[in-house]
Amino acid sequence: MSVIVVSGTGTEIGKTVVTSAVAAAAVAAGLSVAVLKPAQTGVGPDEPGDAAEAVRLAGPAVTARELARYPEPLAPDTAARRSGLATPAPSRIAEAAAELAGSHELVLVEGAGGLLVRFDEEGHTLADVARLLEAPVLVVAPAGLGTLNSTALTAEALTARGLHGLGVVVGSWPDSPDLASRCNLADLPKVSGLPLLGAVPQGSGTLAPASFRAAAPGWLAPDLYGTWSAESFLAAWPA
Template sequence: MEILVITGTGTEVGKTIATAAVAATALAAGRSVAVLKPAQTGVRPDERGDADEVARLAGAVTTLELARYPEPLAPATAARRASLAPVRPHEVAEAAAKLATEHDVVLVEGAGGLLVRFDDEGGTLADAARLLNAPVLVVASAGLGTLNTTELTARELRARGLDFAGVLIGSWPNKPDLASRCNLADLPVVAGAPLLGSVPEGAGALEPADFRTSAPSWLAPRLGGSWDAATSNAGCAP
């Protein structure tokens, strides 16, 4: 049994597609997978959420949402404005632990960044990861500005004594600029943790069969794939 908490350095960094890639790679290895989305925001009851998108791309995964709020806000704010009950970190941990009794891999996908609040008491995904004693995978953007947000997230993980699994680039551009190319080498340095892969830009638009076939090539061996930063085509030499 394995639980992996997946967070981002912010919003729109490719966290859901990265989660789908991890799920697809685990499924390809013959492992059963569950995906837990503690709080889905900005989606109506009749719309597909992030966990549904992971299942569409990755295949036969078990999905579970603990709460859904209609406005695209931080979960605590969205819950308060909708007059709905918030999600608590202990509820996230309990749900993930239950899924882990029935699946080989449980992926817990957060909302936005590590310290986005679930409730008005300040509960966060970091608190759920601590309760689970689970490693945290950080999905980061590729380009300019990512070094700062990644290092800040890494420092917070360490300050809380959490297991920092590594960094995954959520959307590697088709035509990477100089900053992106240099960040392949700089991200693991500022994070103090390994770079565990790079999901190509537009991966979510692939046909599911193509996504599942390709996903292992985007992830490093620690995530079950074959990606190797040392053999990537990007470079930063002057």
């Protein structure tokens, strides 16, 4: 498994922090890691993007690569159209990921928003990239009310396209989870058919990088190079 595509069920749910955590856990396990951001939106020319954030949190050993950048915080195809800039074709994204995989043991391809967010006017999405790469898709989901529906829809979209869902990671687990969040821990695998592979604590992205790297393996299951146990986590947060 040299390439993992990371997608969210929506925006602002902790996808970049989860990507950074997987990168940190993999580095701690002795792997060489690269993070590829095909389309970065909502940042200026000199501002750090999501790939740079992964390096900041996971460490300088991580290679960061970004293919396209658009200033407005919109879907990539809309942001590209409004800015007059070109969009990266799925074949170009897959080519970049394959190139990185030639020199790294793990490549994390972080999408923009959800699985079916459009990358270009032809309607290509992150799902097309995963298909070209034949790569598993890690789904990042929020903890609270509404996540069961959005995660189930994402899982159905993966199945319909013949893609492999690796599992679900809760992108921002609250310090004091409400009843819905606690119930969702057990229900997410049921509605999606995907295993629960981790829960990243809320606010983890604000930790000092050294603290983030030390803690990251404890947030993720062994499939993601960590030590986290879904069974133990559910027992700690009963519904």
